[in-house]
Amino acid sequence: MLKQKEITMQTRQNLIDAFWSLYRVCRIESITIKEITQKAGYNRGTFYEYFTDVYDVLHQIEDTLIPRIDELPPIQLTEKQLGMPLDLFLDLYEKNSKYYSILxxxxxxxxxxxxxxxATKPILLEAFNRNSVYTDTELDYILEYILSAMIGIMSHWFARDKDLPVTRLIELVHDLMGTSLIQRIQSTE
Amino acid sequence: MLKQKEITMQTRQNLIDAFWSLYRVCRIESITIKEITQKAGYNRGTFYEYFTDVYDVLHQIEDTLIPRIDELPPIQLTEKQLGMPLDLFLDLYEKNSKYYSILxxxxxxxxxxxxxxxATKPILLEAFNRNSVYTDTELDYILEYILSAMIGIMSHWFARDKDLPVTRLIELVHDLMGTSLIQRIQSTE
DNA sequence: TTTTATCCAACAACGTGTCGTATGTTTTTA
DNA sequence: TAAAAACATACGACACGTTGTTGGATAAAA
Structure with missing residues (x-):
């Protein structure tokens, strides 16, 4: 039997769950280790066997939520399927909405x-034509713009309990991104 | 003489400055009241005459940085001057860059x-045609998208020490917003 | 002088991180 | 297979630092 490993995993998860149940309603700064361990049913000292402090729990959770490059689907930027970064984020968000909407x-x-x-920039860069009219620096700014917008509108959508059909949301983003930009990014000059 | 008032103001500002000098390099959770008052040269108890806790300082600072509606310039959305929200943010950011880039x-x-x-949504809504093809809810999403993008790209620009001429940044945003969107927002159906 | 307000020193309560130990599990040995 | 050794997990107790409050000292304003 590998009971030990299971217990360890279980304890860790219990602590993480207890932390999250507090984090989703409190600012992190007001969360004490005492609260976490009490909620999970452990001694306060036990916490330090698994995490260094409260922020360590958060960062460990975050790390599991950042998609690895190879986990993400390959992407193609065409005029028709240009809601692309949105699809990506819709998937990511939906899969981890419990955490994303808070974080x-x-x-x-x-x-x-x-x-x-x-984490997602390289994926999108892949879809961009290397010989676009933009320099690398400029492309980075463009990505920053698009990704900020995408995260912003997605967060808004979740925060408002999806008071818009997905299809309409996608249409809006489609309108917002415009086709001219895609053309410019793709153009081989 | 109103020496008293001056002293009060000065003490308050000293505490705020001390806080900020710490906040710009530390996460807020690691800032102690002891540090703040030591840096400012006061007793720890004095802090509580002005603020309830460390977060109160932050929020009071933030409140002075949110532009009042009447402080912002009126805005017109035309095809030529459509970098508009960017101009707005460039001004805001430039004026308070010391705080904005951190916050x-x-x-x-x-x-x-x-x-x-x-705070800026109402201003932009003003510039939108009420009879656009979008519902109020949809317009709100559009604003969320644009503002998130704008804040994202501005923060990036400042974080990277403006490694792009302003003019080029404006051109990029111009490309990114596209003219078709503006037309749709303006369209009277 | 009286009143008002700023600033300070001291206090109790609480949270933090660590260490030695007990308990239960896995591995080794007979 | 059973006892013993090695290991890991969870706990209680400790010293230390931070918090927020209270009562008093000092200086300005009335």
């Missing part, structure tokens, strides 16, 4: 949005 | 971005 919300962690952007 | 950065406060968006 990207008002009491969330601004660093998480940055991590997310940096 | 909107990785160690900043995500709630501040929301405050900022909500």
């Amino acid at each position: 990207l919300g008002d009491n969330g962690d601004p660093a998480f949005a940055t991590k997310l952007k940096n | 909107l950065g990785d160690n900043g406060d995500p709630a501040f971005a929301t405050k900022l968006k909500n």
Whole structure:
């Protein structure tokens, strides 16, 4: 039997769950280790066997939520399927909405949005034509713009309990991105 | 003489300055009141005459940084001058860059971005044609998209020490917003 | 002088991180 | 297969630092 491993995993998860049940309603700064361990039913000292401090729990959770490059679907930027970055985020968000909607919300962690952007930038760059009319620096700004917008509108959508059909949301983003930009990014000059 | 008032103001400002000198390099959770008052040269108890806790300092600072509606310039959305929201943010950012670049950065406060968006939304709505093809809800999503994007690209620009001429940044945003959207927002159906 | 307000020192309560130990599990040995 | 050794997990107790409050000292304003 590998009971030990299971217990360890279970304890860790219990602590994480207890933390999250607090984090989703409190600012992180007001969360004490005592609260977490009490909620999970452990001694306060046990916490330190698994995490260094409260922020360590958050960061460990975040790390599991950043998609690895190879996990993400390959992407093609065509005029027809240009809601692309949105599809990507819709999937990601839907899959982890429990965490994303908090982490990207008002009491969330601004660093998480940055991590997310940096993780998805390479994927999108792949879809861009290397010989576009933009320099690398400029492309980076363009990505920053698009990703910020995408995260912003998605967070808004979740925060408002999806008071818009997905199809309409996609149409809106389609309108917002415009076709001219895609053409410019693709253009081989 | 109103020496008293001056002293009060000065003490308050000293505490705020001391706080900020710490906040710009530390996460807020690691800032202690002891540090603040030591840096400012006061007793720890004095802090509580002015603020309730560390977060109160931050929020009081933030409140002075949110533009009042009447402070913002009136706005007109024309095809030629459509970098508009960017101009607005360029001004705001430039004027308070010392604070904005931190508050909107990785160690900043995500709630501040929301405050900022909500404060500027009415201004932009004013510029939109009421009879556009979009419903109120949809317009709100559009604004959320645009403002998130604008804040994102501006923060990026400042974080990277403006490694792009302003003129080029404006051109990029111009490309990104596209003219078709503006037309749709303006269209009287 | 009286009143008002700023600033300070001291206090109790609380949270933090660490260390030694007990308990239960896995592995080794007889 | 059973006892013993080695290991890991969870706990209680400790010293330390931070918090927020209260009562008093000092200086300005009335």
